Amino acid sequence: MFNKIKKLGADDVDDAWTYIDTQCERIHELDTSEPLDLVHDAGKRCKQVQEYSKQRCIPTGFAELDQAMYGGLSTVEGRVTI
Numbered sequence: 001m002f003n004k005i006k007k008l009g010a011d012d013v014d015d016a017w018t019y020i021d022t023q024c025e026r027i028h029e030l031d032t033s034e035p036l037d038l039v040h041d042a043g044k045r046c047k048q049v050q051e052y053s054k055q056r057c058i059p060t061g062f063a064e065l066d067q068a069m070y071g072g073l074s075t076v077e078g079r080v081t082i
Contacts, residue, residue, distance in 0.1 A: 008016040036045050049070070057072035066072045 005016050005019060008019050038045075052070065057066075057070065059066050059072040060069070
């Protein structure tokens, strides 16, 4: 993507900005996340965690971390922060 922007920007910066804008719109359309409000949606998130904890997990090899993460890395959720 960066090489394409570099090529487009070499002649006319407007072409590069148009390309970037188009790509941002495409990315936005792919977003399927449904963020929750940590306070108001706490009950819903609690139920999600309970359901996820029933799913198969990938152990990290660190007992304390696996226990804190309900058995390891989730195979359901796409993002994990350690």
